[in-house]
Amino acid sequence: MIELYNSIFKRKSIRKFDDTLVLTEAELAQIKQETEKLTPLVNDIKVKFEIVERAKTTAKRGEYCLIIYSENKTNYLLNAGYLLEQMDLFLASHDIGVCWYGLAKLKEPQAGELDYVIMLAFGKSRPQDFRKCASDFKRKSTEVIWSGEFDSDVVDAVRLAPSACNTQPWRIVSEGTQIKVYRNTKIKSFIPASKLPFYNSIDTGISLCFLEIALSHKGYEFDRELITEGKINSGLLEIANYNIK
Ligand SMILES: Cc1cc2nc3c(=O)[nH]c(=O)nc-3n(C[C@H](O)[C@H](O)[C@H](O)COP(=O)(O)O)c2cc1C
Structure with missing residues (x-):
């Protein structure tokens, strides 16, 4: 995953496509192959990827759609976000x-x-359709997302993760070699309240992907503990603990 680091600063949601540009069969084959090489967050959750023409979906843009199917098990939405963000x-x-x-x-x-x-x-x-630098991003300020002193390159990278309606629900608290990741359950958004846990869990999985890519890029080795039945304290749901070795 470490090889994806530079894309963190380049990616953006592309909503306008030039119809004269098309993906070749070879490119599609390479994309399919890549789905088989992804690193899961949770090893024992069965997932499947499928590439379909956009016309088979209600999507209004893009040439194709990459779909993830998953077993519905504990942390499967975190896992789906973590996997698809690699793509x-x-x-x-x-x-x-x-x-x-x-x-x-x-x-x-x-x-x-x-x-x-x-x-x-x-x-x-x-x-030229992609971002050139971190200032092209519209995101919450670092202080909202991360409390505690840590390597600013890692902190800055995690801040840039994409999320549904840009809600950015992940919150991180670090102390020394311990990093704790939470999901803010009190996000205000256009997303209906009943759907927020679904989307914001995927978003938090995306943020874990960014966090781990940035840690690895900076040479940190770590252990990760995913929390299965996290407690909520002041609206913050426990998601994962990292120990930097
Ligand atoms: C789980 C998830 C669902 C999203 N759904 C939509 C969507 O239905 N339509 C859309 O235009 N953008 C969607 N987005 C894109 C976000 O609006 C976008 O990532 C966010 O505003 C940040 O902008 P950026 O991706 O350009 O950095 C979604 C993003 C995520 C992570």
Whole structure:
């Protein structure tokens, strides 16, 4: 995953695609292959990826959609966010524009052993369609996201993770070699309250992906403990603890 670090500063949600640019069969094959190499957050959750033409979905943009299906088990949404974010970053590194697409659905959903979770719409883009620097991002200030002293490169990278309606629900508290990740359960957004835990859990999985890429890039080794039945304190739900070795 470490090779995805530079894409953190390049990626953005691409919502305009030039119809004259098309993905080749070879590129599609490479994307499919990449889905088989992703690093899971939780090893024993079965997932499946599928690439479909956009016309088979209600998505309004992109040439294709990459769908993730998953077993519905503890932390499966964190896992889905963590996995699909690796694809978002990988595709950006190849000038393939992506938009996470929570609102889109398959026109003809198929019943199967795994649940449909979410999709990325994607299509060939140009290098100039992506971000050039961290100041191109609209994000909450560092103080809102991270409390405690830590390597500023890691702190800055985690801040840039994408999230549904840019809600940025992850909150991080660090002390020495301990990093604790929480999800803010009191986010205010246009997203209906009943759907917030779903989207914000995926978002938090995305933030863990950013955190781990940045830690590895800076040479930190770490142990991660994912919390299965986290407690909520002052609206913050416990998600994961990291110990820097
Ligand atoms: C789980 C998730 C669902 C999203 N769903 C949509 C969507 O349905 N439509 C859309 O236009 N953007 C969607 N987005 C994109 C976010 O609006 C976007 O990531 C956020 O505003 C930050 O902007 P950036 O991705 O350009 O950095 C989604 C993002 C995430 C992570």
